Amino acid sequence: xxxxxxxxxxxxxxxxxxxxxxxxxxxxxxxxxxxxxxxxxxxxxxxxxxxxxxxxxxxxxxxxxxxxxxxxxxxxxxxxxxxxxxxxxxxxxxxxxxxxxxxxxxxxxxxxxxxxxxxxxxxxxxxxxxxxxxxxxxxxxxxxxxxxx
Numbered sequence: 001x002x003x004x005x006x007x008x009x010x011x012x013x014x015x016x017x018x019x020x021x022x023x024x025x026x027x028x029x030x031x032x033x034x035x036x037x038x039x040x041x042x043x044x045x046x047x048x049x050x051x052x053x054x055x056x057x058x059x060x061x062x063x064x065x066x067x068x069x070x071x072x073x074x075x076x077x078x079x080x081x082x083x084x085x086x087x088x089x090x091x092x093x094x095x096x097x098x099x100x101x102x103x104x105x106x107x108x109x110x111x112x113x114x115x116x117x118x119x120x121x122x123x124x125x126x127x128x129x130x131x132x133x134x135x136x137x138x139x140x141x142x143x144x145x146x147x148x149x
Contacts, residue, residue, distance in 0.1 A: 012042065025060075034121075040114075041114070045115055047111075052077050071146075080130060088128050091109065122146045
């Protein structure tokens with residue numbers, strides 16, 4: 001259904017796992033999404049950011065680009081290794097901290113694979129990159145790209 005993404009995501013991910021999540025962007029961006037599935041996909045990315053980046057803020061931005069809606073989830077953690085960046089959306093891929101029982105976080109390695117499947121079912125794509133500032137990795141950013149309604 002046509003969904004104003006900024007308002008929807010503010011309600012859906014504003015308090016995921018105790019993270020300080022800010023949602024901002026172009027409030028006029030509307031995409032045709034299944035609210036339950038799309039909300040779950042973005043919440044999963046926010047939960048990953050919260051877990052892997054530690055106590056810092058998680059920022060979600062929404063912007064239009066060439067008839068598409070871009071939803072970017074940014075954290076300020078250590079980023080991902082080059083090897084993990086290449087296969088982050090593959091099933092059963094887990095980062096080192098996700099494998100550690102001592103971290104208190106049990107991961108099956110299916111979260112981002114499900115995100116990709118949900119986003120593709122909406123006619124979109126998902127990608128991940130490390131964000132660099134002043135010549136060093138300053139976090140990771142997942143971009144979800146879906147058609148505007």
